[in-house]
Amino acid sequence: MARDIDALTASTLKHLRERWWDDKFTSFLRERLLPRPGNRILDVGCGVGTAEVSLGLLQLSQVRLYGVDRLVDRLRQAVADTRARNIRARFATGDACALPFKDAVFDSTFCVAVLQHIADLENAVRELARVTRSGGRVLVVEPDNAARYWFSSTETGKRAFELGGRFFTALALARGDTTDPSVGPKLPAILDRHKIEPVSVHLFPVSVAHLGAPAASAWASRREAIVASIGRAESESIKRLGADYLKLLDRYAEEAASAGSAFVEIQNTMLFATMGVRRE
């Protein structure tokens, strides 16, 4: 439950991951990436290797999987997790905006939930295009975090979501974050600018609905996550905003408890999976 009700503790889908990266999503990746014997497939921003493990378990015949990420710790885990399952995948440290590969060496290139974290989006997409052979596939799967749907049956719940959004935006601005939270639906046009012909867009709704007041432990987790975020704030005004947000969250918890079984909370975000083909 605590992991389910997360829109008040993060500005992205990260804690909802288990909800959308399921077997159906892995099958979708396989279908779109079109792995053939001898193919090289690159996962940019591979993180802990979720894609390599999921695709590797499908035992794609003679397909070489590569993952690149800028964080060494994540790559270490990716190496350990693939080895533990006897999956052959190669990993490299690198920046999505300056990939450590020659031109046109991959048959398919993809990224999942990565471009939302990159300020220099055009360069990252240019790099995806550069390393993909002509006629090869590029798949980008990204959300529109700015257009999240939120419903709460209490007025305070609605206000808490709005204040939480302001708090997380202030935190992001203070650390100089200029990434675009709405990148998902913009990608067909961006791919098109970089010699990648957009071919399809597939939407994955990521939804959570709760009926009945959440348990005390769920509110405690929310609190804990917000307190940790306040701890990362450097400016006094953002700390104050965080403190106001915590107070509102506590009131929301009380209202939810009084509403009991009539309490409803719903959230939904869309993931946009755009597939394109590298032009000549």
Ligand SMILES: C[S@@+](CC[C@H](N)C(=O)[O-])C[C@H]1O[C@@H](n2cnc3c(N)ncnc32)[C@H](O)[C@@H]1O
């Ligand atoms: C939300 S995680 C997604 C990981 C993986 N694609 C998955 O879906 O499991 C985002 C990943 O992108 C990586 N990342 C962010 N910016 C990057 C950049 N400029 N170059 C390479 N990796 C980057 C992060 O280190 C992180 O591992």
